[in-house]
Amino acid sequence: MDRKLHILVVEDEAAIREGLADVLVYHGYAVELADTGTEGLAKALTGKYDLVLLDIMLPGIDGFRICDRIREQDREQPIIMLTARSSDEDIVEGLKLGADDYVAKPFSVQQLVLRIEAVLRRSRAGLERTRTILLEGVSIDTENLSGLGPAGDLTFTRREIEILAYLASHPDRPVPRDELLVKVWGYARNLDIETRTVDIHIAKLRRKIEADPAEPRNLVTVRGAGYRLQLAEP
Ligand code: CA
Numbered sequence: 001m002d003r004k005l006h007i008l009v010v011e012d013e014a015a016i017r018e019g020l021a022d023v024l025v026y027h028g029y030a031v032e033l034a035d036t037g038t039e040g041l042a043k044a045l046t047g048k049y050d051l052v053l054l055d056i057m058l059p060g061i062d063g064f065r066i067c068d069r070i071r072e073q074d075r076e077q078p079i080i081m082l083t084a085r086s087s088d089e090d091i092v093e094g095l096k097l098g099a100d101d102y103v104a105k106p107f108s109v110q111q112l113v114l115r116i117e118a119v120l121r122r123s124r125a126g127l128e129r130t131r132t133i134l135l136e137g138v139s140i141d142t143e144n145l146s147g148l149g150p151a152g153d154l155t156f157t158r159r160e161i162e163i164l165a166y167l168a169s170h171p172d173r174p175v176p177r178d179e180l181l182v183k184v185w186g187y188a189r190n191l192d193i194e195t196r197t198v199d200i201h202i203a204k205l206r207r208k209i210e211a212d213p214a215e216p217r218n219l220v221t222v223r224g225a226g227y228r229l230q231l232a233e234p
Contacts, residue, residue, distance in 0.1 A: 004030040005120060008049040010040030010066065011082065012058050016105075020053065023109050024116075037061030044070050044077070051078040051120060054099070056090055064097055071098040078123040080115060082107075088178055095182045101170075114172045122169055133168045134232040135218040138209045140164060150211040159184070160205055167219070167229035174222035202227060 007029045011017040017033055024031045032049070034040035037060035044052050044066060052070065056063035063081060070077050081094035081102040091102050100119045103112050133140040140147040140154070142161050147154035156164070162184045167175055177198040181187040187194055206213040220228050 004028065005050040006030045006032065006048065007116070008032050008034065008040070008043055008052045010034045010037070010044070010052065010058065010063070011055040012036060013055075016055075016082075020112075023112070027113055029116075037063070037066055041066045041069055045073060047074055047077070049077075050123075051080065051116060053080050053082060053116075055082045056084070056094070064093055067094060067097040067099055076123065078119045080119055088176070091176075092178050092182055095179060111173075118170065118172060133164055133229075135209060135230065136232050137211060138218060140209070147209070149209050154208050156205075156208070160201060160208075163201060163205065164229065167227060168231060171229060171231050174226035174228040176226035179226070 005028075007024055009017060009020050009024070009031060011020065011033075012035050014035070017035060021031045021033060032043065034043050037058035039060075040052075040054070040058065041061050043049075044054075054063045054066055058066075061069075067079055067081065070079060075098070079099045081090075081099040083090040083094060083102050083104050091104075094102055100122070101115050103115050131141065131143060133142060138147060138149045138154075140156070140161070142165055145156045145158060145161055147156065163180060166180065166184050177195045180198050181194050185194070185197070202219060203213070206216050206219055209218050210216045218230050220230060222228050
């Protein structure tokens with residue numbers, strides 16, 4: 001690679017900021033730091049970063065507003081929000097404002113680096129989605145809304161394909177139902193009745209892509225965390 005990828009870290013807590021800088025430099029990224037929202041926004045709006053790691057609670061301008069302002073200017077800028085653990089509201093708000101992903105504090109270095117790599121990979125691939133999703137015993141053609149599964153030919157609705165494509169682009173972690181509602185359905189907020197909608201779609205998908213829908217192996221439930229798509233080994 002002829003050029004290091006540049007990451008902007010916007011974080012007011014010095015220990016976390018410096019820790020992130022060390023980890024990212026160690027993994028081969030060029031890092032720039034901002035310790036207030038004001039400075040972070042000004043730097044982010046220069047548009048010269050491959051990715052912005054954005055804390056939410058910041059002096060000056062908070063991470064949500066920064067995310068919103070970046071999106072006004074640049075819809076493609078990769079952004080990962082740093083959220084407090086178990087703060088679902090923060091996660092939903094961040095994703096609604098257009099963050100590509102989030103990492104909950106306290107995070108493991110490995111998790112963080114995997115998320116960064118995944119977001120950068122997706123952004124380099126542009127908005128073009130994977131044409132074919134391969135699972136154990138199943139291949140899915142996302143453009144033709146069709147596939148081949150345990151029981152033969154499959155057809156999918158556009159919504160079902162969007163769910164599969166979103167899960168397939170986050171293979172390293174379970175995706176909570178709230179997140180699917182925001183990213184696939186475009187809902188601004190989770191309501192219980194809408195969460196059931198997700199479950200109904202997942203059940204329909206399992207009848208198509210699982211040899212035994214009662215014992216799913218491709219589209220698995222991670223208890224208390226969400227759904228994860230088990231991609232076939234390439
Ligand atoms: Ca903070």
